[in-house]
Amino acid sequence: MSASNPVPLKVGLVGGSSGFISKAHQHAIFMDGTRRVVAGALSSDPVKAKRSASEWPYPIKGYDSYDAMLQDELAKPKVERLDYVLILTPNHAHFDPAKRFLEAGIPVFCEKPLTLTVEESVELRERVESRAIPFCVAHTYLGHWTTRLARFIVRSGLLGKVRWVDASYIQSWMAIRSRDPKFKDTVWRIDPSKSGLSNCGGDIGTHALMQMRYITGLEVEALSAHLESLVPLGGPEEDQLDDHFTVYCRLNTGARALVRASQIAIGHKNDLRIEVNGERGSLRWAQEESEVLVVNLIDQPERVYVRGGVRANDGFFSDLPEELMSETVIPWGHSEGFHDAFARLHRCFEDDVRAYQAGAYNGSDGSQYATVRDGEIGMRFVEKAVESNRNGNAWTAL
Ligand SMILES: NC(=O)c1ccc[n+]([C@@H]2O[C@H](COP(=O)([O-])OP(=O)(O)OC[C@H]3O[C@@H](n4cnc5c(N)ncnc54)[C@H](O)[C@@H]3O)[C@@H](O)[C@H]2O)c1
Incomplete structure (x- = not known):
């Protein structure tokens, strides 16, 4: 501090x-x-x-x-x-x-x-x-207190060895941009010279990837990707950057993950979420309900952790790290969110x-x-996803 x-x-x-x-x-x-x-x-x-x-x-x-x-x-x-x-x-x-x-x-x-x-x-x-x-x-x-808690829980081994991670970031703006003036300034996102190799993957797929890597500590070793442009913008589809990004991943422990993002799903606003499944249990977190973390362990009742209501020893945890417990937070019952994470x-x-x-x-x-290394890994992930997609969704090493 x-x-x-x-x-x-x-x-x-x-x-x-x-x-x-x-x-x-x-x-x-x-x-x-x-x-x-x-x-x-x-x-x-x-x-x-x-x-x-x-x-x-x-x-x-x-x-x-x-x-x-x-x-x-x-x-x-x-x-x-x-x-x-x-x-x-x-x-x-x-x-x-x-x-x-x-x-x-x-x-x-x-x-x-x-x-x-x-x-x-x-x-x-x-x-x-x-x-x-x-x-x-x-x-x-990564700045949400509950993301930090999720990282601690997964890395403490409470869920056992991780088998499967589902990380997704789903929005609707590409499907509604022609009707909503607030999206008119987003035009650079669909221009490869300003956005890069991918629109959806670079913009929000990298957030889903980062959430997965930060919480689990696992790295993508190989991927098979589908990049699609489902909302027609006028020109040939092959000239259009993706608005729908689906990447199946092999992780460095042998676990599997799905990292996906979409901008075409009407009704979804800023729906970033992650589910981590291990041998003994699972964990779920969603950005739109970011004060809450849900943990399920085999043969145990579901536990819903609410920010501020987590105790250092609640039967699951005996030793939550001091830096996590002493983090500057608003007292529980007062909402924390996006600005607090930033x-x-x-x-x-x-x-x-x-x-x-x-x-x-x-x-x-x-x-x-x-870190800058995380940023580089995000860029490499997107580049390899584009390569895999181009090669018929071929498995591609990172
Ligand atoms: N972390 C997040 O959750 C999050 C959310 C939204 C956007 N972003 C990122 O933020 C960045 C900006 O996105 P945005 O939606 O705010 O874009 P925007 O087009 O609304 O704003 C970009 C700003 O940069 C200015 N600008 C452009 N070139 C410049 C230059 N050479 N010198 C000085 N200013 C310059 C523009 O005038 C404008 O004010 C993107 O990289 C985007 O991916 C991140």
Whole structure:
């Protein structure tokens, strides 16, 4: 946890003039009083970038490009520079600002999917590792307290050896976008030059994969994938990026997993969920009911764990980790959700940034947030899924 009354960290934004995710990050940055946005190159349009900064709810320094923001930082003494940069641009505009701010020694918090190509993500990972500098990929849902509890339960062995994982992220926006004006700005997601090799897989399949890897600790060794475009956009189907992404996986312990995502399922909003089945029991978690975790063990009544209501010794657990139990949470009975999950990621990242500044940062083990390596694995997963699909759904090693 952060020291009491520290000087707030100075955060600079790249992107953020639009997009609901920008607002979510702002809440999360502000939540503890120990971080604040001080600067931003908020749009690719220089005029809009400056205007958006001038309309920010409190004074921040606006730049017409992230290059101008970087040059300004480089001209300052190190202690006065931004403490970290948050990248909120579409996928094709993650790599260049991330690389350049890292090069300047400034830690980076970057939206997912990490980059446009695997090669770019490898380059970022190598830079992060060679400089030993904090880097977070914004896999939001790792920040839910119940995701952390699920990770502890599965890794404690309570469910026995994992046999099967079903991780899915189901939305409807592709099916309803022509009718709903709020989806008109999402057009870059279906443009391969801005989105990457996959729309649905990169955008939300990577979240489902990350949830599976984070909770179970298991890795995908090989996959067989179907990428489909079920909502016609006009042109030839083969030119269209996927809106329906289904990947059957062999994991490194011999367990199996289904990692799937869809944007065509009317009625589903932000339906990320996971079920882990082991030899002795199973666990279920869903983002839309994120305060609850359900555990079933053979011959035992179903247990529904509610955030805040979990005791260190409830008959199942004798030793919940201190860091989990002492996590900053709102008292039970008061809803926690998306913003709190994001805040938990920024809070953990803050700890690493402060350690880095004190010369005491030894790298992230991935237990608090998704690392640049996780981002690279997500990119590789999507690339191999595209390859498998192209080769008639052939089993493809990762
Ligand atoms: N973690 C999550 O749950 C989550 C949710 C939504 C979006 N995202 C990710 O966030 C990113 C942005 O998505 P969005 O839906 O907010 O997109 P958006 O199009 O709504 O917003 C993108 C913003 O980036 C700005 N921008 C583009 N190029 C720029 C540049 N060169 N310099 C400065 N600003 C630039 C745009 O002006 C705009 O303000 C994507 O990578 C997306 O995958 C993550």
